Amino acid sequence: xxxxxxxxxxxxxxxxxxxxxxxxxxxxxxxxxxxxxxxxxxxxxxxxxxxxxxxxxxxxxxxxxxxxxxxxxxxxxxxxxxxxxxxxxxxxxxxxxxxxxxxxxxxxxxxxxxxxxxxxxxxxxxxxxxxxxxxxxxxxxxxxxxxxxxxxxxxxxxxxxxxxxxxxxxxxxxxxxxxxxxxxxxxxxxxxxxxxxxxxxxxxxxxxxxxxxxxxxxxxxxxxxxxxxxxxxxxxxxxxxxxxxxxxxxxxxxxxxxxxxxxxxxxxxxxxxxxxxxxxxxxxxxxxxxxxxxxxxxxxxxxxxxxxxxxxxxxxxxxxxxxxxxxxxxxxxxxxxxxxxxxxxxxxxxxxxxxxxxxxxxxxxxxxxxxxxxxxxxxxxxxxxxxxxxxx
Amino acid sequence: xxxxxxxxxxxxxxxxxxxxxxxxxxxxxxxxxxxxxxxxxxxxxxxxxxxxxxxxxxxxxxxxxxxxxxxxxxxxxxxxxxxxxxxxxxxxxxxxxxxxxxxxxxxxxxxxxxxxxxxxxxxxxxxxxxxxxxxxxxxxxxxxxxxxxxxxxxxxxxxxxxxxxxxxxxxxxxxxxxxxxxxxxxxxxxxxxxxxxxxxxxxxxxxxxxxxxxxxxxxxxxxxxxxxxxxxxxxxxxxxxxxxxxxxxxxxxxxxxxxxxxxxxxxxxxxxxxxxxxxxxxxxxxxxxxxxxxxxxxxxxxxxxxxxxxxxxxxxxxxxxxxx
Numbered sequence: 068x069x070x071x072x073x074x075x076x077x078x079x080x081x082x083x084x085x086x087x088x089x090x091x092x093x094x095x096x097x098x099x100x101x102x103x104x105x106x107x108x109x110x111x112x113x114x115x116x117x118x119x120x121x122x123x124x125x126x127x128x129x130x131x132x133x134x135x136x137x138x139x140x141x142x143x144x145x146x147x148x149x150x151x152x153x154x155x156x157x158x159x160x161x162x163x164x165x166x167x168x169x170x171x172x173x174x175x176x177x178x179x180x181x182x183x184x185x186x187x188x189x190x191x192x193x194x195x196x197x198x199x200x201x202x203x204x205x206x207x208x209x210x211x212x213x214x215x216x217x218x219x220x221x222x223x224x225x226x227x228x229x230x231x232x233x234x235x236x237x238x239x240x241x242x243x244x245x246x247x248x249x250x251x252x253x254x255x256x257x258x259x260x261x262x263x264x265x266x267x268x269x270x271x272x273x274x275x276x277x278x279x280x281x282x283x284x285x286x287x288x289x290x291x292x293x294x295x296x297x298x299x300x301x302x303x304x305x306x307x308x309x310x311x312x313x314x315x316x317x318x319x320x321x322x323x324x325x326x327x328x329x330x331x332x333x334x335x336x337x338x339x340x341x342x343x344x345x346x347x348x349x350x351x352x353x354x355x356x357x358x359x360x361x362x363x364x365x366x367x368x369x370x371x372x373x374x375x376x377x378x379x380x381x382x383x384x385x386x387x388x389x390x391x392x393x394x395x396x397x398x399x400x401x402x403x404x405x406x407x408x409x410x411x412x413x414x415x416x417x418x419x420x421x422x423x424x425x426x427x428x429x430x431x432x433x434x435x436x437x438x439x440x441x442x443x444x445x446x447x448x449x450x451x452x453x454x455x456x457x458x459x
Numbered sequence: 460x461x462x463x464x465x466x467x468x469x470x471x472x473x474x475x476x477x478x479x480x481x482x483x484x485x486x487x488x489x490x491x492x493x494x495x496x497x498x499x500x501x502x503x504x505x506x507x508x509x510x511x512x513x514x515x516x517x518x519x520x521x522x523x524x525x526x527x528x529x530x531x532x533x534x535x536x537x538x539x540x541x542x543x544x545x546x547x548x549x550x551x552x553x554x555x556x557x558x559x560x561x562x563x564x565x566x567x568x569x570x571x572x573x574x575x576x577x578x579x580x581x582x583x584x585x586x587x588x589x590x591x592x593x594x595x596x597x598x599x600x601x602x603x604x605x606x607x608x609x610x611x612x613x614x615x616x617x618x619x620x621x622x623x624x625x626x627x628x629x630x631x632x633x634x635x636x637x638x639x640x641x642x643x644x645x646x647x648x649x650x651x652x653x654x655x656x657x658x659x660x661x662x663x664x665x666x667x668x669x670x671x672x673x674x675x676x677x678x679x680x681x682x683x684x685x686x687x688x689x690x691x692x693x694x695x696x697x698x699x700x701x702x703x704x705x706x707x708x709x710x711x712x713x714x715x716x717x718x719x720x721x722x723x724x725x726x727x728x729x730x731x732x733x734x735x736x737x738x739x740x741x742x743x744x745x746x747x748x749x750x751x752x753x754x755x756x757x758x759x760x761x762x763x764x765x766x767x768x769x770x771x772x773x774x775x776x777x778x779x780x781x782x783x
Contacts, residue, residue: 114678117678117682118681118682119678119681119682138681138686139681139682139686140681140682140683140684140686144682145682146678146679146682148675148678148679149675150673150675152673152675152676152678152679153679154676154679154694154695154698155698155699156698156699156701157698165683165684165685165694166682166683166684169683169684169685169690170684174687174689174690231683
């Protein structure tokens, strides 16, 4: 059980800067996910945490002790690798027992034949076996102990890798994209198992992934990384609904958030795509800004006018309960994607002209540099021009 | 007979019902024709190689087996079958037994003598950062060089009076020897030359093997606490080099069994029979003493040993080393 403090970490490979001033505090028992596209430095940060790489600047504390310069085994962390990194020549039992053998048996006791003759070896080995068996049973791999990794399925290997990390009772679990080698169905199942494992063990988890679904479902907090920088660290729902940065808003959410360029006309009015929305913005008239609107923030209205956007339907994706409607708007090069409830939006056909309203409280405003412009939403006051709502 | 059946559905058959009845038969005929064409193509492509294999490999092997059963002497116009008499003589012959023992000793020095230093050099080169290709190249040179020429160079080095080896030993006050003319040193010295020649080859193969070990395994070993050099060697490096080591053992063992050129040039099997190995015995019996029947029997024994060794090693390799 330990908290983790990452303070001002820099890392360069030659002229390439991989991490720039990354600082992050992880609470004891928290499940924190480092989320970002490949190449953003999240795995490097995890490897620095584990002690497999050395940072160029900054420091790492685990359990309120600085661990910089300590070897991985002295940091009380366990790591699950993307490739599982199981030793192919060892059985499942030996794979899982290795960390315990390394920590509890001396170098002499580990010698192939001679080691068994030394006092205490047999007793310690028996204790290790008991613990390994108990851990394996708790993961449902008790029957696989005599097999080698090559004889296991992907999901089973994954469990062995988790088991090898678990037997040591580490203070911090580090997981580097542990599910990315599994097929979609197994991934969802293992995701649930990892969540359960975290709840059962109650230790700190640092989990690296590029899959936002994993990050959203597993985490207490998500740390979004891009180009070696930490953009935002917040609970999943805030990362989605209240992003600090345009890049975070664009990275999270599927389908992607709609980004529309607009201009402030006057206080409370923003012109965009041939329409005017009533939205309070903390910007001077004439200032350009970007409106981020999630697909589900749209609703169907029956005629155009102020506060509504009008476009022609390019394509419809049926998702069962929802429809993703792609709308071509005048003056926009990308189609707008609106998520509408299927039952409320019948008979939409491609080519049709459609009017959609926008929930003003769901519009995210971004400045030209990508910074979020927060605004005070006055509760009780409908800030959209009242037009008759026919959907939702 | 399928041939007439196949032809009955051919399109040029003058049959009034052709359009209706012949369709499936025509398809079958087409399939057969394609199979025939494929078979022809296969034989055409494989044919030259098969011919060469037959003429250059299988026929000579059969020839050796036949000659081993005769008393033929090289160049003689007559021969008679003597059954297994040559084999009885081979196994009763002290010279052959010495030769067999020498071969085994030679192989037992060359194989571990190549394998272990080869691995150590590969580990050293891999652990360093600079001049890797230089070290690789200088260790690989002996393998590339013409062994006959190198043997002559070794002869000069090992010369009892003016050779560099003895002069160096004398200069630092160590005892010298007539390396190639002393029956206690001739075979070990030849084995050392064999090691010297094969070392670079083993090293290059080990380097390739080391490169293919995933870094993740070393990282996992680090996190699991196996972070000292020896622990990593035992946990990751050596087991992961299993397949390549087995391959090297087989190749080097076969090359050691085939040792001939250095022996022919440096010692001619001497002094006495001290450095005589199987292939050299075979050569001398067949082409010096012209006892070709006897030589062929030695060749058969040699072939049996090599084939057995290969099969045993291949079996072990599949079972022990591939971790599946």
